[in-house]
Amino acid sequence: MKSKDHLALHGGKPVRDSYLPYGKQWLDEEDVKAVTNVLTSDYITTGPIISEFEDAIASFVDAKYAVAFSSGTAALHAACFAAGIKESDEVITTPITFAATSNSILYNNGTPVFADIHPQTYNISPEAIHSLINANTKAIITVDFTGQPAEYEEMMDLAKKHGLIVIDDAAHALGATYKDQFIGSIADMTMFSFHPVKHITTGEGGMITTNNKTYYEKLLSFRNHGITRDPMKLKHSNEPWYYEMQEFGFNYRMTDIQAALGLSQLEKLDTFLARRREYAKKYSNAFEKMEEITVPFQQHYSNSSWHLYIIRLNLNKLKTERTEIFKAIQKENIGVNVHYIPVYLHPFYQQLGYQKGLCPNAESLYQEIITLPLFPKMSEQDLDDVITGVKKVISYYSIY
Known part of the structure; x- marks a missing residue:
């Protein structure tokens, strides 16, 4: 007994x-040195290290573009904005995820529609998605739960057939592959998280990767209050000091301090x-x-x-x-x-x-x-x- x-x-x-x-997290002296170097430089936020980190992540996952954000949640919010999600739009997603996934739909006044999971993989079921698509469906947000990629071949086919946008919440999946493609290069937009328990950390932070230039430009604008200084986009002036807020955005910028830590972590x-x-x-x-x-x-x-x-x-x-x-x-x-x-x-x-x-x-x-x-x-x-x-x-x- x-x-x-x-x-x-x-x-x-x-x-x-x-x-x-x-x-x-696992931080070492190289990580500390990378952050210290930024703290003693001319830029501690919105400086050159941001684009270095973005380019490094894009290269790693084989995507054309990457945009850094202050958190994974901010990145998802931005992706839903770039996808044009608005009131009356439905977005199909999985219930087995952190609340930020579906919250990002609500932030944009859309309606989350929850599809059941596959009983073996625990990822969202393409069959369940198919049964929920209607005239109001605008997008699908997948989640690569625990790091295992969702069934992208079936979902991308579904999305193409119905004219839907696929956003991948890959907070768990940096470095994962699906049929020899890196997660980050498959969906229309993919979010990675750099929270301390994730694969690499920036303290807090997130990234969207995409191969679509239109989404890329919308993401850049959204993280910076909807403001642009691009002379080719300005509507009312071309003065050297001039900038315009052209849409409603947020302050979702990552700092160079975070990006420097992320670059150092990426090497490991x-x-x-x-x-x-x-x-x-x-x-x-x-x-x-x-x-x-x-x-x-x-x-x-x-x-x-x-x-x-x-x-x-x-x-x-x-x-x-x-x-x-x-x-x-x-x-x-x-x-x-x-x-x-x-x-x-x-x-x-x-x-x-x-x-x-x-x-x-x-x-x-x-x-x-x-x-x-x-x-x-x-x-x-x-x-x-x-x-x-x-x-x-x-x-x-x-x-x-």
Whole structure:
């Protein structure tokens, strides 16, 4: 008979002495030096390092253009603006994402329409999208959930057939590929996030990549109050001091300080990606034979960037619910999380009229998933501790 005190949850010794977060940045002396160099230069914002960072990201993902923003959310807001989303327009997106994805539609007075997910990949289902397209549909916002690319071939075909714009929320997917194409060069516009838990960080920050010059110019204008100094675009004067606000925009500029950090981090991205992929493989090897757990499914023609590693609990094999498992793993000093609450279940969206039951696959997934720690600065011992802790907890609650 199992003794309850073998679990930290019930007073036993935890697997780890110190707390391990689910995600964390990795900064070194080169990063500090890059930022310090900017702080002692002539420009600390809206200077030459911004365009260097933009060019580097565009080159990395094989896109023609890139525009930096103060955050990933600001970048998504700008992408929806550039797409021309307005009142009465519907935009189809996934509920398994951070609220910023659908919020960006609301910022532009559009209406989010939530499509259910594929039960294996957890990404938005092209079949579900197809069933929701109508005369008011203006765009699709995909999410490369956990770093695994969505089904772009099918979605881009759908978009072309119906005249829709595809915006990719690739906050999780810098460095991921779909059928040998980098994420960032496939959709009409792609957003990357540089929050500290992402693949590289600028503190806060975001980027839109695109191959469309019209979108590129709209993005540039939107992040700078809708103001232009371009003599070819000015309507009323060509005086050397003159500028015009030609549309309604925001102050969404990234600073040179952030961009310098991003450039330095980008040099280490290949190493960061390799570690994430190595650790994800070790997790899957450790858990794939456990009947109580379903490990992430990966399409053979995609290469995930592994922002998150999510296990799905087979609750019919366990004596308790997800909450108890979650708390027990936390008691082992392992920082687990849940990604995500379906967006339309948040109180704000409920007030807008969205109701439970809208996307059954997404709601079922939400009840059964736990995010494990995954970040490049983890040590092999950290990884072993997570595996040991998860197995310890699952073993205790297993029905066998």
